[in-house]
Amino acid sequence: MAVYTHLGAEELAELIAHYPVGPLVSAKGIAEGVSNSNWLIETAGEDSQGARFILTMYERRIELEDLPYFLGLLDHLSARNCPVPRTIHDRQGAAFRMLDGKAVALIEFLPGVSPSQPEAGQAYAVGETLAKVHAASQDFGLSRENTMGFGQNLACLEGCGSNALASIDPDLPQILAPARAAAELDLSALPQAQIHADLFPDNVLMLGDKVTGLIDFYFACSGPMALDLAVTHAAWCFDQDGAYLHGLGEALLAGYQSVRQLDRQEKNALPQIAKGATIRFIASRAEDWLDTPDDALVTRKDPMQFVSRWHFYNEHGADIFA
Ligand SMILES: Nc1ncnc2c1ncn2[C@@H]1O[C@H](COP(=O)(O)OP(=O)(O)O)[C@@H](O)[C@H]1O
Numbered sequence: 285m286a287v288y289t290h291l292g293a294e295e296l297a298e299l300i301a302h303y304p305v306g307p308l309v310s311a312k313g314i315a316e317g318v319s320n321s322n323w324l325i326e327t328a329g330e331d332s333q334g335a336r337f338i339l340t341m342y343e344r345r346i347e348l349e350d351l352p353y354f355l356g357l358l359d360h361l362s363a364r365n366c367p368v369p370r371t372i373h374d375r376q377g378a379a380f381r382m383l384d385g386k387a388v389a390l391i392e393f394l395p396g397v398s399p400s401q402p403e404a405g406q407a408y409a410v411g412e413t414l415a416k417v418h419a420a421s422q423d424f425g426l427s428r429e430n431t432m433g434f435g436q437n438l439a440c441l442e443g444c445g446s447n448a449l450a451s452i453d454p455d456l457p458q459i460l461a462p463a464r465a466a467a468e469l470d471l472s473a474l475p476q477a478q479i480h481a482d483l484f485p486d487n488v489l490m491l492g493d494k495v496t497g498l499i500d501f502y503f504a505c506s507g508p509m510a511l512d513l514a515v516t517h518a519a520w521c522f523d524q525d526g527a528y529l530h531g532l533g534e535a536l537l538a539g540y541q542s543v544r545q546l547d548r549q550e551k552n553a554l555p556q557i558a559k560g561a562t563i564r565f566i567a568s569r570a571e572d573w574l575d576t577p578d579d580a581l582v583t584r585k586d587p588m589q590f591v592s593r594w595h596f597y598n599e600h601g602a603d604i605f606a
Pocket residue numbers: 286314316317318319320321322338369391392393394395486487497499500502
């Protein structure tokens with residue numbers, strides 16, 4: 285379920301009239317996603333050829349002051365031929381508007397579907413695209429602190445508390461010690477860029493092995509490129525049962541390095557960074573788990589999936605990223 289707000293037909297038509305896209309033809313709520321409300325918008329187009337867009341209403345976890353960074357980054361990357369949707373600006377040139385007290389943005393619709401069981405060719409293409417995004421972001425003029433960094437992950441887990449973590453799974457509190465170790469890591473000397481920081485398969489649109497869209501940049505921030513690669517590795521390279529998919533891992537790293545070679549310092553740090561990346565998702569999933577009522581329509585994501593990935597990187601990280 286990801287339409288948290290009801291927008292009536294007249295309200296939608298009035299909103300769309302502020303954009304140079306022609307009159308509204310249809311609006312359908314999109315079920316996927318958990319954070320924001322999204323609609324697939326069809327308009328007549330300025331030239332009456334018809335056009336499609338995504339209308340996003342920002343509901344949770346997004347600060348209004350961060351929108352110029354997120355939406356500006358989309359426009360910056362799109363202008364540099366990265367497969368990223370551009371923002372449609374309204375007739376006054378604004379990238380977002382307020383509606384019923386919430387921010388909304390109209391975003392280019394990109395074709396493609398998110399792979400549910402990614403294959404090696406797709407992992408290669410995602411690695412390649414991620415490296416291109418890192419390169420293209422180098423001259424982006426804005427920056428944003430990572431609000432889900434290793435220090436914040438520790439604070440989040442400590443905020444949940446051992447007892448509450450144990451109520452999710454008796455083994456979960458054991459992640460507190462590794463979270464303390466991750467919070468001590470200093471990644472500031474590693475090569476930096478604007479990073480997506482949440483590049484799960486459901487945030488990538490593909491047609492076959494071609495990446496047609498990277499979406500959902502709402503955790504994007506300024507940070508080490510190796511962290512983005514580690515998040516993507518942890519999100520793409522394990523099957524439903526938690527088994528490591530060696531072929532996907534190799535392909536992702538090869539695709540990335542076909543565009544940008546990792547340096548020795550990054551390779552040495554990657555095993556620790558990958559463990560930290562798993563803790564990032566353990567922390568947010570645990571917090572969401574405890575915050576989500578049992579009868580909520582949103583499906584809770586299991587933090588233990590990433591605990592098992594932490595153990596994998598702890599044992600094999602040095603070999604994988606050598
Ligand atoms: N630019 C886009 N082009 C095509 N589909 C999109 C686009 N942006 C979002 N979507 C669709 O909307 C869904 C939810 O979007 P997403 O940004 O991931 O929401 P959330 O932040 O709530 O997770 C995606 O799974 C995708 O199907």
